[in-house]
Each structure stands twice: as structure tokens, then as C-alpha cells.
Amino acid sequence: MKPAMSVEIGSLKLRNPVMTASGTFGYGEEFSQYVDLEKIGAFVTKGLSLKPRAGNPTPRIVETPGGMLNAIGLQNVGIDAFIQKKVPFLRSVNTPAIANFFGYTPDEYAELASRLDAIPEVAALEVNISCPNVKQGGIVFGTDPGCAASVVAACRAATQKTLIVKLSPNVTDIVEMAQACEGAGADALSVINTLTGMAIDLERRRPVLANVTGGLSGPAIKPVALRMVWQVARAVKVPVIGIGGIMSATDALEFILAGATAVQVGTASFVNPAAAQEIAEGMEQWLAERGIADISSLIGALEG
Amino acid sequence: MKPAMSVEIGSLKLRNPVMTASGTFGYGEEFSQYVDLEKIGAFVTKGLSLKPRAGNPTPRIVETPGGMLNAIGLQNVGIDAFIQKKVPFLRSVNTPAIANFFGYTPDEYAELASRLDAIPEVAALEVNISCPNVKQGGIVFGTDPGCAASVVAACRAATQKTLIVKLSPNVTDIVEMAQACEGAGADALSVINTLTGMAIDLERRRPVLANVTGGLSGPAIKPVALRMVWQVARAVKVPVIGIGGIMSATDALEFILAGATAVQVGTASFVNPAAAQEIAEGMEQWLAERGIADISSLIGALEG
Amino acid sequence: MQFKAMILDNAEVSPGYWRMRMTAPAEMLAARPGQFVMVRVNPSIDPLIRRPFGVFDVGTLQPAYTGAAPQPYLEILYRVVGKGTGMLSTLHDNDILDILGPLGTGFENGPAGEEKLIVGGGVGLAPLYLLAKELVKDSPVRLFAGGRTKDDVLCITEFERLGVECYTATEDGSLGECGLVTKVLEQRLEATANKGQIFACGPHGMLKAVAVIGAKRSVKTQVSLEGYMACGMGACLGCVCQGAEHSTENPDYRCVCTEGPVFEAAELKWEGN
């Protein structure tokens, strides 16, 4: 018996709960040689902005114990080039593409949301709110519930599509953030983005990253991510997408038990480009071996 | 030429900047077979409370990628048994012992501070403010600047000894917490305590830890710790003690460059009980090989 | 004691069970039966925490004819259950391990001449071989070895070579009695009118059954426990178990790594655990 693997995130139906995380899977095409895109639930594009962005100087990446830091600086082609150069590929694939995007003012966020709303190939929107709010002195949208709510409300007004909000873990109270975003109209929450970290080159007496600090991802952050998914899933009604250090089907299923309806695979795709597909297949096999008929029965099924 | 390795934390003089972290080195005696205690700067006791505490049910510990979670629940012998059974050993060792302690109300904190103040063998006090404030509905002292300041002020009034405050990393703004504690009279800040995390046993569909969540320590958290030490050291005048995932002399020196005056070695002592001593020796050797005369010249010497 | 050990031999002795011999300092020869070592599987951070293993055997290699120096050695018997033990099984001769030990409090031998009943389940036999080696010096020793299938019943030949009388039981009946080894133990106690004392190591369920048997029949019973260990030396407080009088109000936690791993069964709380 093949277990039922499909899940729903807002109005978006996924054939299985495994997506790839923004910034770790290019625009989908880069991985098509290694992954059968039709074996995963969805993929999320690199974060888009209104104008193309060059990103930070190098070094932008460094390995850390059980993880990596990145300070890419949100380099991306911008919404126009995205439409011209990347959307045609999205059209050719029978898998939903989710556009991740960010701005520096609520207005920019709203404008992007409405432009993405108009692209039929974009199945859903994921708002990255881990960006500095240039209007409010650079405080990060994603660390203040009020700022976050204003961004989400602005996007909500601009799109009918499923609106996913991606939360930053660099906060005292992730539940408060989650509730603010849910209240402002988010259809789903992605938990978590990267933890802010730093690496130092001792001999050169300098930060390794040109940007000094960067975002920590990979297996190292899994316990923190799992805890936050568990906290958020118990506190909101909208579906939660679990992200952070997922390397295997077991990891992914742990997030589902903690309350995630779907998961995103990030750094793992660098370590093993076939990771997302292997995880989706591994999850299905795990259910089949145990005679579990439907993945939905595992969502939030943690006991104790 | 032997480099000068001594540093000062408040009125406490350390022969070198390497201490062991609370809860990872027992009361010192446990490790005396593996470490020459006179080769390290200081050691910090397991967190003490007024009454003995039994701690949490098991499992209390689980390995995670590049780290471990613990939910010991602050099991400790209590201040009376500490004085009776553990202090005699402290007296026999020519290395400063720092008493780590915690309470559930500011009054409890103050009472402990004054009792520890009276023990000559206790060289300095380290306040753990990562505990729920029972009076204020369980919000953790260490995540609210006002609560933290009240605890620190209460302790400050109760002791003349060097008062170190150990900060929780589970906050949006560690700098704000650091400044609140400095303002309330802290002589030094220990950065960081553990990140809150969780692990799940998939087959049993239960949290691995009986306590559900636990504190993440070990190499996995090093990038976050280094970032926070760097942020705090730039924002306060008091010395900072760097903690988090330090496994080697290189790691320790990175924290010093980031602005730490001293470091604490935690989880590493489990992996290698001689870690603290080997790190202290390795740091000295590193300086000697490069002709650096004084470790002090490296404190906060990060360029760029 | 912390030392570097060079692997002398690492072989699968039964499907999934491996026996590893490694060099050790002469001090290791003083290890007491029931003590354990903490093994750092490799110098990387994966796995990070050491893994605990009972001392299966210690001894000294006497190289014949070559004139080489005698070499004290340590043996562990381990079951591949996860990452750390999986990696151990891929190590080659001459690879180096970092070892801490001997740690913990081992078995008390008990009076000479008295019958000694050793009960082991699966890899729980590991610390019992050194015990048997010592007990046979002055007492009649019987081994009750159980497992799920015959593959889980280990090293019987070695015990027999010591002069131990061996009883085996498997849940699937593929070796010895069909069923639990505790049944065979009870039969022996029945036959001898509860003479002797019991030494047990194995899965928690088996230890609990043995504890109940010991209590019911007033036979002194020592059990070797497991606990999730980070340090092995009483510092992390991760490994604790509950004393007999433990309650939420009057907690009584014992360190498995220092006060144990061997405890008198009567000291411990068994209900609900």
C-alpha cells in the first residue's frame, strides 16, 4: 500500500511535504540534473528583490562545526530578470515553484507581492522578513512583531496566492512573532531562517566573512529549529513549514511530528544534491514499512 | 620567552584565561585526575541553589549534530552541602573557584550571593540568570532586561566579590541584556549559556529528553557564541568571558580576538577531560611561536 | 586514566556483534569486572560524545619467540546499533582510539565457594566475562545467557573454557531453551533452594525481571545498568538512575557512571521504569 503523502499549505497542494529551501536550490534548473523535480513537493527560489542585487563581497561562505555560515547578501537577478529568464523554466516543470522575496520597506514588499501575484508560474509566495527595515533605522523586520505584521499585512493586501512568512530564529519569543504574522494574514509560516553567527580567521585576525556576520545553517541548528517548530505549531492554526538542518528522512519526519505540515531542505542540497528527492522517498518508505496510511496522521503527533 | 598569560576579571586575577564552564566540570574534584588544576585559570562549580535540587527525570542528555542537549534541571547539592562537602576540596587547590548559582526570585539570588560572599574559598560569583522567574509568571530572568537588572542589582548589594553575570543567548538583542546587567553592577559578563533546543525520538514519537526541551552546547553553537561575544564586547566596558563550543586553543583565541578577556570550556571537557589544560597550554604555545608577549594584546584585536 | 589505544584486532563475532582488542597501559590490568571505558570514536565532532563500553577482558600478550615486550591489552565486545558503533566496526588494525577508563564501580565478588549465577542478555554479556574469569577462581559459576535469536548469544565457548556451566535461552528457540533466560535462572534457584547470588547485565526489562526474582527469593542481586553518559566521571549528571526510595518529593538520583554501573538491585527503584 502506497501511503498518502500529499499535504496542503494554504491553497497550495503538494504531492509530498518536501520542498527545497530558498537560496540553496538556485531557481530549480541548477539541480534538475541531480533531482527529479517531480519527486519533490515544491521548490523555493532564491530570494527576489525589486532591483537586481549584487550581494556581498567574498568570502561569503565558511564551514563551521556541523554547519555553515553564509553572507551572500541576497544576491539575485531581480524581479524583471526573474520573469524573463527564470520563469520559462518554471513553466516547464510540473512542480509548484514558490517565490521567496524581500524588501527594505513595507511598500517594496507589497509591490513585489503584487508583481509575483501576477505570474501564473509562481504557485505561492514566501516572504523573507529577516531584512533590515531601512525606514526604521535598520531594525530587522523579523525581530519585531509590529514591523513583521505591517509587512505581512501589506503583502496580504497585494496577493490572493498562498502567502508564507518565513520567520527569523534570532528572537526571544518566536511564538509572539508567529502569532503576529498569523494575525496579519499569513497562510503559513516557515520556521526557521538562519541563526546569526560569526567565524574568525585567527592568523589573519579578521572575520572570515567579508560581511563579518552570516547566517548559520545545517545540522548544527536542527535542535533549535525543531524546538521553534514545536513551539510555533502549538500556538498557531496555520500550517508550519519546518526548516533547519534537515539531512535525512528521519530528520524530516521529526519535524512533522513536532507539528510541521511540510519541510524545506536547505544546506543538505549542497552536501548531496539529490537530498530533497531522497528525503521524500525515504519518508514514504518509512511510512510504508510501518503501515501508516497517510502522512497527515503524523503532523504534530508527538506524544508525551 | 614565555608569553604573559594572566588576565583580570574584576578583582580576580587569573594565571591564564582558561576556565571550565559551570555544569561541565562538577565541583573540580571529579577532573583532578585528568587535569592539573593549577594549569588552568579558574574553574566554575555546578550551579548552586539554596536548597538541594534533584533535577529532571531522565533522559537528560542527548547528542545532536556537533553538539548535545542537556536538561539536567540544575540538579545540585544545595548551598549547605556545598559548604560542607565541596568547599574543603576548593581550599586544597591553588586555583580560584567561581561559584555559579541561581534562584527563582531576586531575593533567593541575593541570599545566595550573600552566603557565597561569606565563603573565603569562593573567589568570585557567577550568576546564572537563565531561570524562570517564579514571581513573574515564569518568564526567564535572562530574557528581559528589567528582570535581569533586578537580579543583578540584588546580588550586587549582597557581595563585594567579583560578580559575573552569565547571559542567555535566547534573546533578540544580547547587547541590551548585557548593558542592563552592566548597568546593574555586573563586574563581568559570561557569554553564552546554552541555546534552547529539542530532539525527537521518531520511533517512539516522543521528545528524547524527559524535559522536552534542553540546552544546546558544543561546537555547533560556536558561531552564535562568537557573534554574541563580539557584539557584547564592543558594547560594554566590563570584561567578557567567551563561552560556547570551545574545543581547541584556536577556538579560544578566536573568542579572545572577538573581545573576550577569558574563556570557559564546557562540553569539550566531556569529549576530552584534559581539554581545559590542553587549551591553556596550546594558547601559550601559539603566542610563543609568534613572539606575542602578552595575551592582553589580543583581546578584541580583531581587525576589519 | 586517559590513554591512546592501538587497535590489535576488530572482528565480527556474530552478526552485528564485534569484539575489539586494543593496546592498553599496564594499569588497565587492574580493571574490576563491571567497570567500563569511554571511547572517543574518532577525533572529529561526529560523533561528539564518547561512547561507554564494558570491559570485556584485559590481559597481557606474551609474544612468543620474538623477544618483543609483553603488551597489556583491553577488549570490548560491542553491538552495532548506531553511528558510533557503526564507525567502530569500520576501523582497521593499527588505527588509534582515545580511551578513558577504567571507570565506575564494578561487581563485588561475594564470598568464596558460594554459587555464582551470572545472567546476561545479548551484549550484556560484555562485562560478565571478566567477572566470570574472576569468580571461577574460588566459586562454582553458572551462566544464563539469553537473546532474541542464536545470533544474540555470544562467546559461550569462552565462558565454557573458564569452566563455567552455561545455560542458554532464546526467544525464538533457535538456541537453548525457548523463552526468556530468567525462566532458566528461576529453575536453577528452585533446584538449589535459592542458594548463591546473582550478577546480571542486559536490557532493562531483563534486569527488572532479575531484580524481581532476586527480591522474591531473597537472593542478593547485583545488576549493571546503562544510562546516557556524556562524561563518565560524575560531572554531567546525565546518567542518573533512581534509588529505591526516589519520589518526586524526595528525589534520590544515583550516578550510574560513578556510583554504578553496578548496583545492588534492592537499592534501586524498578516500578514504573
Next chain:
Amino acid sequence: MQFKAMILDNAEVSPGYWRMRMTAPAEMLAARPGQFVMVRVNPSIDPLIRRPFGVFDVGTLQPAYTGAAPQPYLEILYRVVGKGTGMLSTLHDNDILDILGPLGTGFENGPAGEEKLIVGGGVGLAPLYLLAKELVKDSPVRLFAGGRTKDDVLCITEFERLGVECYTATEDGSLGECGLVTKVLEQRLEATANKGQIFACGPHGMLKAVAVIGAKRSVKTQVSLEGYMACGMGACLGCVCQGAEHSTENPDYRCVCTEGPVFEAAELKWEGN
């Protein structure tokens, strides 16, 4: 392509430099000189990220007499600089690696008959051997190999066997000319009135010097760059370098892993880098 490779040979060819041969699928034989592979050193998370290595050689083993099937292989030449390369050097024959490749854009051969000047510094020689193998088919090839000491000048015999004329230079004078290999390159260009084209791989300082020489003398110059790579396929944007016209206002970042690692030197920005 992602594949599992079995190590056939792993040997230190000069102090600190290792050459590893491993099995590969037949598709690997189509690797272009200058392309690279991403190696997962082991299945654990330490190290986590794959490590990039140039394709040193590919070929097919023809087992003599045994009747065994021909075995395509891949070779890399690596220098032990840290954790990942350190672990690689401890691997044994028959150990398994997970490989991604061939990746990136390699060298363009240039017109037949024209003189080809290959410049390599230290382990920078790695991707140049396969290049030389291809270039010698239709062109005269000269190699300029530099290093700090003679230990850093690798595999000259192999290049000579291809019929490449080799020039060497070391900073300490322990082999060949004393000084930088770029000096020897300039002498050759001087002698031939700037004929031919340049292919270079090595430390950034050397590449910069070669780029300057190429520009000054209007000699077409291709360089193979390094960059910190997490994915090797254009997704992480970690590895980028700056195009010639790059500025903070008009940024022009290129992906070393897909647009490179081989670039025309003139396309890139060299000042201040």
C-alpha cells in the same frame, strides 16, 4: 553527475601532496581539462561541505591478462592543508567516496600548432596535466612549474613523458631557477616575441602576475581560479569572483563554479584582489 567512487590508490607523491586514483563511470572520460569534482570526504557531518578538486587525469585501466572489464578512473592531486584533505590522506584502497562532477567550464584549447604556455604553481598543477595531455596532440607545449621549494614542484616526470618541455623555478632555489616562475615565463615570451597563449593555475598572487604579463604582452591568458564553494553548481553563490568592470555601484559577480573556474584573465578584475 553524482557517483560513488572506490579508491584504487592513494599515495603521497611529495611531502604533503597526495595523488588519488578512484573508479569512475565512463562518462567521466569526457571531462574537459580545467573541470573539477566536488568530493564528499565521508558520510559524517564533519566535514560537512564537499571539497573541490581539479581533475588531474582520467583514463581507463585495461587489466592485462585477467579478462576483467576495463575500468574508467579519475585521478586527483591534492595538498593536505586542513581537515578535509587531512582525512582524505588517511583513506585506504577500497574505501568509498561520493563524487559530483565533472563540474564547471574548463580551458579552451586554442588553435592547433600555436605554442601553449602552461603555468602552474604548487598544487595548481593539478588541472594542468589533463590539459597538457590534450594540447600536446596538436601543439608544442611548455610547462612553467613553480613552488616555494622543490617539494612543491610536482609530477614533472609525467609532463615530460607527454613530450612537454618543462621549466621549473623555486623561491628557495632548491630546484630549477631561483625565484618566481613568472620570470621564466616572461623570458620565454621575450624570446618568442609574445607568441602563443597562456594557461595558468596556482595561488592568486601568481595568477595575478600572469594576468599582468598576459595583458602587457597581449597574449591570450586563461586562468583557473579558486573560490569557497558550497555547491559547485551555481546555487549557493558563495564562490563568486569579480568581473573586470565590477564596482560597488555596478557589481559584476561571476560564479567560479559554473562560469569558471577557468576565465580569460582579461574578463576579471585583478586590482585590489
